């Protein structure tokens with residue numbers, strides 16, 4: 001993960017997106033998206049359904065023309081880049097449903113050959129197919145027809161197809177949808193391996209906040225057409241309005257108090273000193289999910305500060321009575 005990595009050199013930019021805009025008909029979906037990714041970084045793009053994550057990724061992949069904005073992907077504009085550039089990218093779309101009669105090893109071997117002319121002194125292309133099947137956990141299905149694979153196995157194959165050319169940059173659109181916990185863990189190991197050992201840059205979309213927290217060096221939250229937060233999971237949680245929530249019961253009523261600054265211990269000490277009837281006391285730290293929900297709610301409320309990233313101040317501290 002990024003926390004252990006040395007900071008990347010500033011010139012080592014794999015993705016540079018400035019003021020990206022996209023309009024479908026009369027509907028503005030992206031109204032000014034800006035971010036960068038350095039080589040070897042793993043970025044998770046989060047956002048509610050319909051926020052424009054797939055649209056953003058498709059524009060960066062060169063599959064969709066943008067309405068406006070400046071984009072550099074591995075040093076080129078995807079709207080005009082050629083085959084040699086495409087060979088340096090890996091793409092895993094939301095769902096592939098073709099190649100059903102091919103056998104796994106045969107299909108990977110066939111696709112791998114297209115990348116051989118794009119090998120360079122620095123990057124051996126393509127990936128050795130047997131090694132790749134081992135890496136994605138498909139060795140025992142090497143001879144299976146694609147149509148007989150389970151959903152999770154099919155997704156592993158999608159990932160293998162996406163990385164068979166040893167891409168420098170991989171786009172993964174909801175890569176682990178349908179994975180069981182074991183497959184998910186293995187996939188996370190694979191992404192870490194790509195980033196840490198191959199220096200691959202990864203941009204993935206997910207609705208799984210736990211996954212974003214485990215995988216990403218940086219999390220981008222897209223909502224209301226712009227990036228409303230950009231930072232590590234820890235940074236986002238620290239910048240969250242509510243640092244911790246204290247819940248307790250007193251006189252048969254449940255209470256909640258948001259501690260917005262400092263250590264919640266002080267509040268707890270005062271509480272139990274002043275109220276000897278306190279029971280069922282809980283202190284809950286803000287999770288990434290809390291951060292995310294707070295950001296998305298703020299964007300939906302269309303507050304003017306949203307494009308500046310997460311606010312550093314939040315609601316005033318107050319105690320509420322809640323339903324138990």
Ligand SMILES: Nc1ncnc2c1ncn2[C@@H]1O[C@H](COP(=O)(O)OP(=O)(O)OP(=O)(O)O)[C@@H](O)[C@H]1O
Pocket residue numbers: 024025029047048049050051052053054055056
């Ligand atoms: N080809 C298209 N023509 C018109 N509108 C489109 C088109 N593709 C997407 N949209 C609209 O653009 C918006 C963003 O869609 P997009 O698929 O990029 O969102 P998303 O964040 O990936 O959503 P999800 O999390 O549901 O996958 C949606 O309102 C969608 O209906």
